[in-house]
Amino acid sequence: MLNIGHASVPQSVPTTRSTPRLADFRLDDKTSLMSMVVIRGAVRALDIALICILGIAVALSYVDEPMIIGHPYYMAAIGMTAVITVAGFDMLGLYSQASFNSFIRQMPRVLLAWTAAFALLLAGAFFLKAGHEFSRVWFAGWYVTGIVVLIGERLLVAGLVRRWTQQGRLYRRAAIYGGGAISERLIHDLEVDMDADVRITGIFDDRGDDRVDRVIAGYPRLGGLKQLVSFARSSRLDMIIVALPIAAEKRVIELTRALAILPAEVKMPARASELRFTSETYSRVGNVAMIDLLEKPIADWGSVSKWLFDKIVGTLALILLAPLMLAVAAAIKFDSRGPALFRQKRYGFNNELIEIFKFRSMYTDRCDANASKLVTKGDPRVTRVGRFIRKTSIDELPQLFNVILGNLSLVGPRPHALEAKAAGDLYDNVVDGYFARHKVKPGITGWAQINGWRGETDTPEKIQKRVECDIYYIENWSLLLDTYILLKTPFALLKSENAY
Structure with a gap:
């Protein structure tokens, strides 16, 4: 069963099936969260920097050109190759948390994107009749060293991401308010979604045992709104999901006002409303569409x-x-x-x-x-x-x-x-x-x-x-x-x- 930090599960709560994909990690309130948005951006920037530095370094080593750093052909080729490679990595999904975690799965796609970028570079040089401006030794040397360095970088990133994943630093801790069918469907959607970056700490609902089960889809009901605010104060809680029908407008407004004092995102599953908007209207937790009620003021x-x-x-x-x-x-x-x-x-x-x-x-x-x-x-x-x-x-x-x-x-x-x-x-x-x-x-x-x-x-x-x-x-x-x-x-x- 899920480790829920400072909260305690009542002894009378029955044992239910485990939810390993959402719960199989160790929570530590003292461990700071690392933003996947920042990690993705940092790896993109590192990819561009490494490709450009390698291109210049190999050119300085093999090309008989004293002003290589300011040479328009080489500088344009290096910059375009870096941009095309990173765009290829993005299209092949190499900046997702799942790809960061798996070094073996990344290797063929890294090679494919890097080779495609070089093929486009060579094709561009051929059609622009600029092939004579470049050293063939430089092309070959940059390509080979690029494979070694990029794979080495991905090996390092994979190791770091695995470590941060085991520490729980890449998962947002979420609590759900509302113990009805919307909650059960939401938990199911998150469980089957491999890209979901949340881990559920528990469910809260002010209704009594006669109306709401004490365990919902494998997660304990830990109390009502008052207990939710107290729990958010005493432990690291990054997100609160209000799993109520949007038709309960008055209750949703009351909850939003009460939760506005907390430094956590407050969201509502898009399935809570029969209305359907354009995809840009929703934020996403993995692939699960959410309506934003409150956002963190300073994030990522x-x-x-x-x-x-x-x-x-x-x-x-x-x-x-x-x-x-x-x-x-x-x-x-x-x-x-x-x-x-x-x-x-x-x-x-x-x-x-x-x-x-x-x-x-x-x-x-x-x-x-x-x-x-x-x-x-x-x-x-x-x-x-x-x-x-x-x-x-x-x-x-x-x-x-x-x-x-x-x-x-x-x-x-x-x-x-x-x-x-x-x-x-x-x-x-x-x-x-x-x-x-x-x-x-x-x-x-x-x-x-x-x-x-x-x-x-x-x-x-x-x-x-x-x-x-x-x-x-x-x-x-x-x-x-x-x-x-x-x-x-x-x-x-x-x-x-x-x-x-």
């Missing part, structure tokens, strides 16, 4: 680009600001007794607890780690240096270490302290859907901060506006927006009337 190449942006810009910022940070640390130590740095637990991505670094701005014996009481103007707990660094947000600079460590981003919704309140109430009690801001990794600065909603949140309106800005950022994220926010942040810090 977006995640890669944001990760690189954080690491590169964060490292440069840390290096450039190191003298200032050392000076601030010295001033804090000189001003009052205690450590220069202060650690505080806050809510991060997917509502997880993270620990962030800040410069200490309060007297050591008056620090409020959970922020149960907001800092106000003239607060006696704040030191002299603390007033300045809080007003200018210099106290946040040590969070660059968090960016390097990976639990913060440069730009994103600001992480709030555990007991932060507005007008005496916890933030999540004040703002409906508050936890939707945790669908992405929190940041040092964000859209709310550059729009004037930084500092004290003593009224419901202030936290409401801050959350609205956070949701806007999540729904409109791009690297250009991140860059714009970073550039605007220093100017926003000049307006410090709400920062104490």
Whole structure:
């Protein structure tokens, strides 16, 4: 039976047939998911790079031409061959997960696509009467070395993909809400589909045992909507499939709103509706058509680009600001007794607890780690240096270490302290859907901060506006927006009337 991570199956659930294709792998909540979209793109780019480098290297070795790198015939031939080869690989299905997994099955198709590309190159040179421009030794040398290198590359890729598959890193963990006939048909479709990249963790339904079986198509029913949200919080859940008829419009809307706080895709099987649209309307899980209800705000190449942006810009910022940070640390130590740095637990991505670094701005014996009481103007707990660094947000600079460590981003919704309140109430009690801001990794600065909603949140309106800005950022994220926010942040810090 399926390993379902943190969830526990009731002891009275009967044993049923196993579902090995969907369940025969080890789930690890700590193991990060690797996107097949990114892997396919990376292998395509590697194929093009290897083919071009080989073509140039062999030409430099065998062709008596001092300016070979800028030679129009050779450069055009190398570039076109690389593009044609990759197009051939694509047509032959060599960028699917199944082909990555199987080295033996790949070999004939790799040879076919590479040979076809060379045949087209030779035919083009013949018909354009440009054959005399190329070295025959170069043609032969590039072809042979290309076979060796491309097969070697595929052997390496196959080994990596097998390893990642065994670790469960290439499968999206999915939960199904709805335990009726739609669920059973969906599970059957996924089981027979070799290209499906999901593994089902369990089924959830709020209806009682008299209406829904406790085991559906071999998978346990683990509870209702409340248990689904809790399960998604406590384990890595990448996708939620709402297996209800689309005619249950009110219930689908309620579910979508409740699930909008989670950093997971929410989909509905296309079979749940009698309506049929064009193929472009649907996304696909393997070959199973799905209607997208909610998408991950940052996924695939977006995640890669944001990760690189954080690491590169964060490292440069840390290096450039190191003298200032050392000076601030010295001033804090000189001003009052205690450590220069202060650690505080806050809510991060997917509502997880993270620990962030800040410069200490309060007297050591008056620090409020959970922020149960907001800092106000003239607060006696704040030191002299603390007033300045809080007003200018210099106290946040040590969070660059968090960016390097990976639990913060440069730009994103600001992480709030555990007991932060507005007008005496916890933030999540004040703002409906508050936890939707945790669908992405929190940041040092964000859209709310550059729009004037930084500092004290003593009224419901202030936290409401801050959350609205956070949701806007999540729904409109791009690297250009991140860059714009970073550039605007220093100017926003000049307006410090709400920062104490």
